């Protein structure tokens with residue numbers, strides 16, 4: 001005999017109560033939360049204006065001692081992420097400032113980190129015994145598991161943009177920070193490691209660039225493995241080299257979506273410098289405007305030169321020197337250099353390597369008459 005609607009309702013209610021007690025959820029009730037037609041649009045396209053932030057950052061440098069925080073930074077909080085200190089679901093970023101003479105003690109962690117320098121001539125990072133001196137536009141990486149400390153030996157403030165894969169690592173529940181660094185003390189007879197706040201410099205001046213910044217050639221007499229993990233043995237990338245490359249390539253057509261775009265790579269194999277983040281720089285020539293595309297990866301941009309705009313899902317983000325902005329995953333976007341008399345140059349960080357490794361990367365373009373076409377990935 002067929003069950004009545006009331007009987008079925010009672011049985012479903014019993015099932016719901018049992019499921020709750022057993023820590024189960026009925027899929028048929030949550031299906032729409034799981035089977036999404038496209039990625040969630042939680043992360044908002046957003047731009048942080050340097051003009052708004054610079055006075056606050058300099059003020060913080062006067063009233064917040066670096067000793068209290070180890071790293072003095074203002075973290076970017078995407079307005080779509082409920083006040084969490086993340087730019088996207090995979091990337092964390094900040095403007096950091098170190099006053100003349102300040103130092104930040106050594107530590108290491110499972111998230112990968114990067115710094116892109118905006119100001120100051122005396123900044124440095126020490127990674128696994130290599131002291132990398134930094135100037136505006138230089139990129140320095142501190143890959144997963146490498147000990148690193150920072151400092152500013154110059155007369156002026158050091159300002160850089162940090163980008164880390166913290167939310168991604170946090171999502172994998174794989175975050176670990178370590179602060180207890182020790183190394184053998186040459187003044188000790190025993191040779192036993194002793195705790196210390198800063199690494200001894202063990203590599204020669206400009207080690208990374210001497211060995212690896214020679215395009216098309218790699219040294220065969222050194223072990224490419226540095227520290228733990230799977231990352232580039234070259235730890236600092238000079239802006240001077242990137243700018244010279246742009247000038248050599250300016251007459252090429254370039255990418256229809258990004259102009260003259262270059263990826264920083266592991267010079268021994270051409271891979272992104274770290275497995276979770278790809279670092280890039282792109283030049284938009286005077287008046288250049290790119291075509292619209294979207295892809296399954298999130299990108300953080302820092303404006304190094306010029307001014308222009310990036311349109312993201314119909315919203316125009318107008319940018320200028322030192323501004324930072326985010327283009328979330330799967331949002332239609334195009335860039336433009338607003339100036340007719342100079343280049344615009346953007347530095348960017350993307351989680352694309354993760355998406356590609358996992359087979360999740362997709363890219364599409366949209367024609368002028370609205371047709372959506374796949375772009376070969």
Ligand SMILES: [Fe+2]
Pocket residue numbers: 107108109113142148
């Ligand atoms: Fe760190």
Ligand SMILES: [Fe+2]
Pocket residue numbers: 257293295333
């Ligand atoms: Fe893009």
